Amino acid sequence: MMKLIPIAAIASAVMFAGGAYAQPLGIATSNPGSLYHNIGTAVAKAANEHGLNVTIQPATSPNQYLPAVGAGQFEFGVANLQEFNYALEGKAWFKGHASPDLRVVALLYPLTEAIFVRKDSSIKTVGDLKGKRMTGGFTAQNTILPQLDAIYATAGLTRDDVVKVQVPSVVAGASAFMAGQTDGFIFAQGAGKVREADAAVGGIRALPIPNTPESVAAIKKYWPSGFLVHRTPSQANPGVLEPGWFIAYPMMVFTNKNVSDATVEKMTKIIYESQKEMGQVFAPMKGFDPKRDMVGDTAPGQYHPGAIKFYKESGMWKGHQ
Numbered sequence: 229m230m231k232l233i234p235i236a237a238i239a240s241a242v243m244f245a246g247g248a249y250a251q252p253l254g255i256a257t258s259n260p261g262s263l264y265h266n267i268g269t270a271v272a273k274a275a276n277e278h279g280l281n282v283t284i285q286p287a288t289s290p291n292q293y294l295p296a297v298g299a300g301q302f303e304f305g306v307a308n309l310q311e312f313n314y315a316l317e318g319k320a321w322f323k324g325h326a327s328p329d330l331r332v333v334a335l336l337y338p339l340t341e342a343i344f345v346r347k348d349s350s351i352k353t354v355g356d357l358k359g360k361r362m363t364g365g366f367t368a369q370n371t372i373l374p375q376l377d378a379i380y381a382t383a384g385l386t387r388d389d390v391v392k393v394q395v396p397s398v399v400a401g402a403s404a405f406m407a408g409q410t411d412g413f414i415f416a417q418g419a420g421k422v423r424e425a426d427a428a429v430g431g432i433r434a435l436p437i438p439n440t441p442e443s444v445a446a447i448k449k450y451w452p453s454g455f456l457v458h459r460t461p462s463q464a465n466p467g468v469l470e471p472g473w474f475i476a477y478p479m480m481v482f483t484n485k486n487v488s489d490a491t492v493e494k495m496t497k498i499i500y501e502s503q504k505e506m507g508q509v510f511a512p513m514k515g516f517d518p519k520r521d522m523v524g525d526t527a528p529g530q531y532h533p534g535a536i537k538f539y540k541e542s543g544m545w546k547g548h549q
Contacts, residue, residue: 265420266419273509321370335478341416354435426467437456453478
């Protein structure tokens with residue numbers, strides 16, 4: 229059974245006051261080093277500089293904190309759209325534990341993900357991973373297994389074609405790679421842990437995916453919201469050694485339907501106006517375009533009324549869910 233994060237164990241747990249959430253506000257993220265923690269830190273800093281009192285509340289993965297936000301333990305969280313909708317409807321690893329009170333605040337720039345190996349490794353493609361040691365298990369982060377399935381499938385492989393080294397999370401997987409226990413690890417591009425691994429082993433390589441209809445079909449079979457994006461070598465993309473295509477899917481800030489409209493409207497406005505500031509905290513956020521990215525198709529997920537109010541007033545709302 230899925231366990232919610234105990235309210236008593238959280239210093240900034242939510243309290244109700246007159247039917248509205250009291251300050252301070254919590255934004256749930258994965259552990260330090262993860263992409264979600266990096267994004268949450270950028271959002272929290274911008275929020276604090278613009279009148280909200282927000283604190284980061286890290287957990288192992290969205291497995292834990294999506295239901296926690298759904299239960300009203302925190303006001304906000306950072307996750308990906310696919311997992312958000314699974315939690316909303318009680319599907320996949322959230323089966324039997326739906327969180328119908330979850331609501332969308334804003335879509336962000338697409339999370340780009342890759343399998344990384346050492347720069348000096350003979351492994352140059354996803355297909356070269358056959359028979360090699362790869363992180364597996366992910367008991368505390370179920371979302372990673374179908375993502376691995378999607379990447380392996382683009383090369384005609386399955387998880388049974390690699391030697392699985394059991395780890396609970398992507399952060400632990402990156403640590404296992406740095407310790408020499410695996411030949412590769414999966415992680416979001418640009419995350420702090422990826423930069424740490426790059427420095428620790430003298431350089432890493434992100435394995436590209438062929439941009440073909442077959443690759444896209446393989447990705448969507450296992451991760452329906454996934455698509456391919458083109459990335460080039462840059463400081464924001466450690467491990468991308470040459471231009472190539474990689475799996476991506478929408479990231480988001482989400483909330484609970486019971487958070488006040490005024491609070492969500494203000495958070496939405498802050499995200500919209502703070503792209504530059506957030507990019508200074510976390511470089512990949514420089515690729516976030518508020519007008520392009522924040523409003524999109526999130527079905528079955530629905531936007532919070534406070535967010536909708538801001539989008540309507542700014543002329544961005546086009547009748548999305």
